Amino acid sequence: MFxxxxxxxxxxxxxxxxxxxxxxxxxxxxxxxxxxxxxxxxTDDLVVETPEDWTASAVVELVSGAGGDEVSVxxxxxxxxxxxxxxxxxxxxxxxxxxxxxxAALTGLLGPRVTWSATEQVRATVLTEIADRMRSTxxxxxxxxxxxxxxxxxYDVSDGGVxxxxxxxxxxxxxLHAVVDDVVEASLEVAPAWRRLGIGRQLLRQVCGLxxxxxxxxxxxxxxxxxxxxxxxxxxxxxxxxxxxxxxGLTVHVSLxxxxxxxxxxxx
Numbered sequence: 290m291f292x293x294x295x296x297x298x299x300x301x302x303x304x305x306x307x308x309x310x311x312x313x314x315x316x317x318x319x320x321x322x323x324x325x326x327x328x329x330x331x332t333d334d335l336v337v338e339t340p341e342d343w344t345a346s347a348v349v350e351l352v353s354g355a356g357g358d359e360v361s362v363x364x365x366x367x368x369x370x371x372x373x374x375x376x377x378x379x380x381x382x383x384x385x386x387x388x389x390x391x392x393a394a395l396t397g398l399l400g401p402r403v404t405w406s407a408t409e410q411v412r413a414t415v416l417t418e419i420a421d422r423m424r425s426t427x428x429x430x431x432x433x434x435x436x437x438x439x440x441x442x443x444y445d446v447s448d449g450g451v452x453x454x455x456x457x458x459x460x461x462x463x464x465l466h467a468v469v470d471d472v473v474e475a476s477l478e479v480a481p482a483w484r485r486l487g488i489g490r491q492l493l494r495q496v497c498g499l500x501x502x503x504x505x506x507x508x509x510x511x512x513x514x515x516x517x518x519x520x521x522x523x524x525x526x527x528x529x530x531x532x533x534x535x536x537x538g539l540t541v542h543v544s545l546x547x548x549x550x551x552x553x554x555x556x557x
């Protein structure tokens with residue numbers, strides 16, 4: 290069995306050696322290792338081969354017993370043995386050809402994780418900048434179909450809102466609150482690691498459709514004054530709105546005129 294393991298280890302001499310020793314004693318072979326240094330700790334990505342009867346839980350127990358913290362284990366295959374810098378370069382080449390492939394490329398590189406290491410954040414930022422540059426040079430429509438370009442993201446729609454998830458991990462959500470005098474308040478949030486990938490835009494469009502289905506003609510969002518992504522999400526969604534700065538933060542009034550109501554599962 291092959292597993293991809295991510296864990297934090299103390300940044301002390303011998304920490305990684307102890308993990309390797311415990312793996313060797315258990316008959317677990319480390320086939321690939323990527324180290325991401327952080328302040329006071331390191332994040333280690335490993336691809337391991339275990340005896341056939343081993344489960345992911347057994348691998349978690351082994352790594353935790355060797356000093357690992359925040360351990361995650363997922364089954365994988367031999368393609369995960371590809372050199373990581375090479376994999377990132379291939380992703381950059383794919384995004385140069387098709388900027389909307391960015392979410393799929395990041396999920397292929399990082400797996401369906403909600404948090405990334407500092408090094409991965411920097412790499413993902415560069416890939417995002419490449420995608421943004423290619424979109425601008427190709428003059429792509431700023432308000433494309435909300436279900437386009439997100440093949441790895443699934444959206445679950447209910448009467449109360451929409452959640453965006455990759456595998457079992459929820460990476461974003463939009464929630465509706467009570468409708469009062471044809472106005473509905475809503476909340477919108479995207480995990481920091483998955484922002485600027487079109488997820489917020491799609492959540493907003495679908496939340497607006499749900500609000501119309503409940504009889505609203507205006508949607509109101511509240512955000513901290515420091516939230517600089519509000520304008521970008523509103524513009525990218527193609528929705529019309531007004532943004533006001535108050536003592537409590539930003540208040541966004543979104544007109545629902547012309548928005549089609551939705552009340553069913555929207556495919557990704």
